[in-house]
Amino acid sequence: MRTARPGTGALIGVLFTVLLMSIMYLADQLAGLPFVPFLLFDWVTRVLPGPVVTFGIDTMITLFRLLGISVTDNAKLAEQVIAVIQFLILGVVISALFFALVGRRKLPPDRTTGLVLGALFGLPLIGITIALSQNIGNPLVSLLWLVVIFLGWGLAESWSAAHLLPAGEQPATAERAVEHLDRRRFLIRLGASTATITVASTGLGAVLARNEQRRRAAATEEMGHTGVAADPRPFPNADAEVMPVPGTRPEYTPLKDHYKVFIRAEPTVIDGSTWTLPITGMVDNPLQLSLEDLQNNYEPMNQYVTLRCISGRIPTGLISTTYWTGVSVQRVLADAGVQAGAQYLHITSGDGYYETVDLDLINADERIMFCYAWDGNLLPVDHGFPLRIWIPDVYGMKQPKWITGVEVSSEYTPGYWVERGWSREAQVKMTSVIDTVAVDTLIEQGDRRLVPVGGIAYSGARGISKVEVQVDDGPWEEAQLRPPLSGTTWVIWRYAWPFAEGRHTFAVRAYDGDGTLQITEESPPRPDGATGIHNEQATL
Ligand SMILES: Nc1nc2c(c(=O)[nH]1)N[C@H]1C(S)=C(S)[C@@H](COP(=O)(O)O)O[C@H]1N2
Ligand SMILES: [Mo]
Numbered sequence: 001m002r003t004a005r006p007g008t009g010a011l012i013g014v015l016f017t018v019l020l021m022s023i024m025y026l027a028d029q030l031a032g033l034p035f036v037p038f039l040l041f042d043w044v045t046r047v048l049p050g051p052v053v054t055f056g057i058d059t060m061i062t063l064f065r066l067l068g069i070s071v072t073d074n075a076k077l078a079e080q081v082i083a084v085i086q087f088l089i090l091g092v093v094i095s096a097l098f099f100a101l102v103g104r105r106k107l108p109p110d111r112t113t114g115l116v117l118g119a120l121f122g123l124p125l126i127g128i129t130i131a132l133s134q135n136i137g138n139p140l141v142s143l144l145w146l147v148v149i150f151l152g153w154g155l156a157e158s159w160s161a162a163h164l165l166p167a168g169e170q171p172a173t174a175e176r177a178v179e180h181l182d183r184r185r186f187l188i189r190l191g192a193s194t195a196t197i198t199v200a201s202t203g204l205g206a207v208l209a210r211n212e213q214r215r216r217a218a219a220t221e222e223m224g225h226t227g228v229a230a231d232p233r234p235f236p237n238a239d240a241e242v243m244p245v246p247g248t249r250p251e252y253t254p255l256k257d258h259y260k261v262f263i264r265a266e267p268t269v270i271d272g273s274t275w276t277l278p279i280t281g282m283v284d285n286p287l288q289l290s291l292e293d294l295q296n297n298y299e300p301m302n303q304y305v306t307l308r309c310i311s312g313r314i315p316t317g318l319i320s321t322t323y324w325t326g327v328s329v330q331r332v333l334a335d336a337g338v339q340a341g342a343q344y345l346h347i348t349s350g351d352g353y354y355e356t357v358d359l360d361l362i363n364a365d366e367r368i369m370f371c372y373a374w375d376g377n378l379l380p381v382d383h384g385f386p387l388r389i390w391i392p393d394v395y396g397m398k399q400p401k402w403i404t405g406v407e408v409s410s411e412y413t414p415g416y417w418v419e420r421g422w423s424r425e426a427q428v429k430m431t432s433v434i435d436t437v438a439v440d441t442l443i444e445q446g447d448r449r450l451v452p453v454g455g456i457a458y459s460g461a462r463g464i465s466k467v468e469v470q471v472d473d474g475p476w477e478e479a480q481l482r483p484p485l486s487g488t489t490w491v492i493w494r495y496a497w498p499f500a501e502g503r504h505t506f507a508v509r510a511y512d513g514d515g516t517l518q519i520t521e522e523s524p525p526r527p528d529g530a531t532g533i534h535n536e537q538a539t540l
Pocket of ligand 1: 121226259260261263264274307309310349350351353354381383384395396397398399400402403518
């Protein structure tokens with residue numbers, strides 16, 4: 001008997017699985033058909049226990065920091081790479097096992113086996129795709145497409161096995177040599193042709209993806225100019241005397257730099273022209289509101305908002321500020337007529353995310369809004385188009401994007417991240433951060449030279465009343481505060497320190513609107529949000 005060739009099987013698995021992915025990618029760009037590796041990844045992260053997922057994310061962030069890579073810019077890309085590798089491993093393992101079995105004459109490399117193999121690989125994945133498919137175009141077309149390509153993968157596997165592991169009696173030595181040569185040629189030709197198709201379809205897919213991105217940007221811009229929201233500029237603090245120290249992060253985050261966090265490998269795309277917001281459950285008058293209803297039937301509210309992710313460390317990039325426009329949730333609920341005994345809003349999203357909001361909180365705060373615009377334009381796709389909620393003073397995890405359902409209920413159910421071990425309340429923890437010790441922009445004051453130090457302080461909707469800076473073991477000195485864009489944004493602070501040569505440690509701490517000092521004891525982001533003092537070293 002010929003010895004089994006799991007190595008060959010693995011190689012064939014790489015060729016056909018990479019090819020399979022490139023075809024799925026092209027079909028995704030051409031026709032919006034599902035890209036299964038991302039969906040598999042989404043499913044795996046959803047079914048794995050919370051601590052495992054958090055450990056995975058933490059490991060990734062730690063690794064990035066060690067490598068000096070920006071977490072904000074690359075986290076999603078890293079997830080996508082992991083998704084592709086995971087899918088590849090799956091295909092390779094199945095292929096290697098298959099070749100091993102064929103090599104041991106346990107399976108014939110014929111058409112039936114190929115179809116069964118393709119079904120074994122594809123059916124669970126098709127199941128996952130259907131389970132996660134709120135947003136895949138036509139489900140029937142997607143289904144048929146996936147059946148075809150996975151069966152195709154199986155047939156290609158068995159066809160290759162038939163060429164590479166011929167059945168029959170052990171041939172004579174001379175024939176064996178010829179066969180060996182044949183197999184080699186077959187492998188080379190196979191490698192060349194699969195590689196060609198892979199490169200071609202991936203390349204074409206990438207071009208289509210870039211065009212689609214442009215088209216989407218143009219379309220959003222056009223919709224944005226229908227005057228959905230007031231333009232945020234000029235800023236309310238344009239005349240403020242206290243200016244940021246050069247090197248401080250922008251007070252108003254450029255939209256493209258706003259941090260992004262979402263559970264799936266890709267942002268969720270919702271068709272705004274057919275989308276409606278259903279308000280259901282314990283209401284007298286269930287509603288179905290279109291985007292236009294929300295824009296036209298309710299007084300728009302505008303608010304400068306700093307949004308912060310609970311998983312951010314100190315300091316971190318997972319915090320940004322922009323201008324939010326929407327309608328008061330109170331007003332919408334008044335139209336729906338909330339019934340006695342109702343206690344919670346269950347919000348569900350197009351990506352499978354969900355959160356629960358206490359109705360007492362909504363009744364107490366008319367600022368809580370269904371938000372449809374950022375920075376004067378409709379929401380960007382990545383940030384929750386067409387609708388997200390804003391709740392002051394809590395971390396981003398409490399505020400779903402891509403809202404597709406709102407149900408009024410008497411029962412509490414934990415939200416997506418609460419279920420995975422994160423804080424139920426998720427109230428923002430006060431933080432202050434040093435952005436810059438501006439060694440290069442010394443201020444001359446008579447014969448004194450001062451080093452400007454600057455950064456931000458943030459305390460949800462509680463405001464910042466005081467920021468203090470400490471250098472080495474010196475006293476805590478009060479910094480100057482720039483008036484913020486609003487009571488719900490971060491505050492820019494600055495401090496001028498008398499220059500002294502050497503290596504120094506700068507520390508910062510803040511007090512909120514009530515004069516409460518921030519928590520100085522260090523704690524990690526999980527489960528309640530990071531606390532502790534930010535230190536920064538500089539050599540002068
Ligand atoms: N539907 C949905 N909403 C969501 C999330 C998500 O994954 N899906 N992530 C939440 C988290 S953890 C944060 S920090 C904010 C981030 O919003 P942004 O990406 O617009 O900055 O969205 C929140 N809302
Ligand atoms: Mo978050």
